[in-house]
Amino acid sequence: xxxxxxxxxxxxxxxxxxxxxxxxxxxxxxxxxxxxxxxxxxxxxxxxxxxxxxxxxxxxxxxxxxxxxxxxxxxxxxxxxxxxxxxxxxxxxxxxxxxxxxxxxxxxxxxxxxxxxxxxxxxxxxxxxxxxxxxxxxxxxxxxxxxxxxxxxxxxxxxxxxxxxxxxxxxxxxxxxxxxxxxxxxxxxxxxxxxxxxxxxxxxxxxxxxxxxxxxxxxxxxxxxxxxxxxxxxxxxxxxxxxxxxxxxxxxxxxxxxxxxxxxxxxxxxxxxxxxxxxxxxxxxxxxxxxxxxxxxxxxxxxxxxxxxxxxxxxxxxxxxxxxxxxxxxxxxxxxxxxxxxxxxxxxxxxxxxxxxxxxxxxxxxxxxxxxxxxx
Amino acid sequence: xxxxxxxxxxxxxxxxxxxxxxxxxxxxxxxxxxxxxxxxxxxxxxxxxxxxxxxxxx
Numbered sequence: 001x002x003x004x005x006x007x008x009x010x011x012x013x014x015x016x017x018x019x020x021x022x023x024x025x026x027x028x029x030x031x032x033x034x035x036x037x038x039x040x041x042x043x044x045x046x047x048x049x050x051x052x053x054x055x056x057x058x059x060x061x062x063x064x065x066x067x068x069x070x071x072x073x074x075x076x077x078x079x080x081x082x083x084x085x086x087x088x089x090x091x092x093x094x095x096x097x098x099x100x101x102x103x104x105x106x107x108x109x110x111x112x113x114x115x116x117x118x119x120x121x122x123x124x125x126x127x128x129x130x131x132x133x134x135x136x137x138x139x140x141x142x143x144x145x146x147x148x149x150x151x152x153x154x155x156x157x158x159x160x161x162x163x164x165x166x167x168x169x170x171x172x173x174x175x176x177x178x179x180x181x182x183x184x185x186x187x188x189x190x191x192x193x194x195x196x197x198x199x200x201x202x203x204x205x206x207x208x209x210x211x212x213x214x215x216x217x218x219x220x221x222x223x224x225x226x227x228x229x230x231x232x233x234x235x236x237x238x239x240x241x242x243x244x245x246x247x248x249x250x251x252x253x254x255x256x257x258x259x260x261x262x263x264x265x266x267x268x269x270x271x272x273x274x275x276x277x278x279x280x281x282x283x284x285x286x287x288x289x290x291x292x293x294x295x296x297x298x299x300x301x302x303x304x305x306x307x308x309x310x311x312x313x314x315x316x317x318x319x320x321x322x323x324x325x326x327x328x329x330x331x332x333x334x335x336x337x338x339x340x341x342x343x344x345x346x347x348x349x350x351x352x353x354x355x356x357x358x359x360x361x362x363x364x365x366x367x368x369x370x371x372x373x374x375x376x
Numbered sequence: 377x378x379x380x381x382x383x384x385x386x387x388x389x390x391x392x393x394x395x396x397x398x399x400x401x402x403x404x405x406x407x408x409x410x411x412x413x414x415x416x417x418x419x420x421x422x423x424x425x426x427x428x429x430x431x432x433x434x
Contacts (some may be wrong), residue, residue, distance in 0.1 A: 048380070113419050182413060306413035309406050310396075334388050336395040338409035346390055376415060 029235035053258035064090035064223030075160035076174035081233035099193035103376035107185030114175030126243035131156035135220035164243035259302040271363035275327035286319035323359030380419035389433040
């Protein structure tokens with residue numbers, strides 16, 4: 001790029017206000033936070049959040065399988081990436097098959113785009129990728145509120161390459177802004193595999209009312225061989241027409257942003273000791289509501305997006321209350337009065353104590369886990 | 377596009393009130409609060425709209 005062009009770009013960035021404030025709309029773009037797990041095998045039969053926080057993998061009807069890992073690899077400035085490794089190939093592709101890496105974003109966090117109204121702004125997606133070979137995949141912005149999409153293709157090589165893709169402003173007809181709420185409004189989608197339902201059309205040149213056949217036109221298949229792998233990091237979505245340098249945030253900041261959607265209160269494997277042992281995982285101060293019920297009130301340290309779902313282990317001696325009356329092991333928890341800010345855990349399975357007595361509540365098995373989820 | 381698959385749902389009671397829904401979603405047993413913003417609860421409501429029923433608590 002010439003000096004004049006650089007200055008022109010800089011002027012554009014200043015005009016668009018991209019220098020000031022937080023730029024990256026994507027959370028965990030540098031693949032730092034992995035509260036659930038750092039590696040999961042056999043993915044492909046169903047969709048879900050598997051390893052790195054905020055990154056959802058949509059998978060459907062394919063026989064292909066993959067391993068997803070947080071991997072210590074990346075271009076200069078990035079310690080981690082997400083690696084997808086094909087472990088079962090699928091070369092007989094049925095119409096409805098798909099594999100899409102996604103991040104869903106709340107409407108109240110994308111109002112700066114001004115989408116769907118006069119004066120709507122361009123947005124720019126940048127990311128680093130590499131693979132075992134040259135592939136063509138699609139990066140797509142999806143307006144979930146108004147059923148509109150805009151996809152562009154990109155190519156991989158065996159070296160890290162930063163792609164910078166600017167998506168047109170979508171002024172539309174003035175009637176399709178993002179909802180200003182806590183629901184899913186915008187999705188960043190990386191199409192890695194698709195059947196004819198998604199590939200039989202023609203990639204649109206800009207925004208269009210979603211036509212499934214156009215969305216993955218021209219892409220390669222990640223599942224074409226068990227030799228295949230795909231690496232991605234440094235994902236940034238920002239308002240404006242210029243891809244500015246990746247906005248690095250501290251691990252602590254990124255973790256707190258992730259906890260709005262998921263909190264591993266007791267990560268599996270972290271409780272390594274039983275009652276009285278330093279390896280126990282302290283959960284808080286609880287009490288017996290009655291002889292057969294233990295309660296543990298919680299105030300979340302990060303307000304969650306919605307009242308969260310509890311995913312909790314259940315097994316002999318997974319939890320214990322250490323009270324004056326002795327150590328009382330019990331099996332699992334349920335929830336009451338769950339809100340975005342707080343919840344009450346209560347346990348009745350195998351509980352026996354003295355009403356009113358308080359005690360230290362801990363997780364006491366390496367198999368214990370307590371996860372809260374308010375994902376989009 | 378595929379989304380969550382609900383295979384069963386039953387209310388859990390505490391102090392005589394329905395406290396949450398214990399549901400199997402995508403093969404996992406989850407305790408889901410009855411909050412319309414919660415996407416698991418949204419999936420349960422869609423499952424009910426398809427003709428299924430949340431079982432009463434034991």
